[in-house]
Amino acid sequence: MNDQHRGRMTRDGIRIHEAADFAGMHKAGALASDILDKVAEHVFVGQTTGAIDKFIEDQVNAAGARSATIGYKGYQHASCISVNHVVCHGIPGDKVLKDGDILNIDVTVIVDGWYGDTSRMYVAGKLSRKTERLIQITHDSLMFGIEAVKPGNTFGDIGHAIQSFVERQRMSVVRDFCGHGLGRVFHSPPNVLHYGRPGSAATLEEGMFFTIEPMVNLGRAETKILADDWTAVTRDKSLSAQFEHSVGVTANGCEIFTLSKAGKFHPTYG
DSSP, X not given: OOGGGOSEEOTTSOEEOXXXXXXXXXXXXXXXXXXXXXXXXXXXXXXXXXXXXXHXXXXXXXXXXXXXXXXXXXXXOSOEEEETTEEEOOOOSSOBOOTTOEEEEEEEEEETTEEEEEEEEEESSOOOHHHHHHHHHHHHHHHHHHHTOSTTOBHHHHHHHHHHHHHHTTOEEOOXXXXXXXXSSSSEEEEEOSSOOTTOSOBOOTTOEEEEOOEEESXXXXXEEOTTSSOEEETTOOOEEEOBEEEEEOSSSEEETTOXXXXXXXXXXX
């Protein structure tokens, strides 16, 4: 059987991968995470987002991997870099980072045909208490979502775990963007919503691979797309944060493919 078609599909069109496929996802996830570990020292006041992206592209090439985003629907960069009120899909360029800027850097690599997709938050200069709390709540919401990943639970359980936690903190979960299935493709079913009702949507099964990537706003949840057709921003210009892991459902829980070996997933490490 061709590697592209190993496993089976659920009624919802979600691929169930085989046990051997986890190794490929761990390898791809490890590279994406390692690149984001290394990029930390390149985030500083006066740096440009374009220079950060160039470093990421060089790292992808040095590893003998491919960037999943260069050429994807016309996109020409190895990362998305979303600063302050940019929710996601920020385009790297000439923007110079200022003291206190927060940014999400999102990288997807292809290693031996497998896709490794992860993002995390960084800060240029000093974090304010307000932004530090936003980042912490967003990080914790991802972890609560991951805790809900096990066979027999549903995707609605994941969304509910994230939404209920965030809204208790008087912040809002973005509804216009979601996580997605992946594996030997960049995007596939299911759509992984970061809000929802317990017990709703498809049931989790061992062998499902997908991302969880909540975007959390200090203000309202609504977003809009800028004229470049990529950059999504908060409508009320409130700050936004995001963390993303790729996971695979196991017999009794899940494995995270994109863990930071250096312990740098959260920007206040060390």
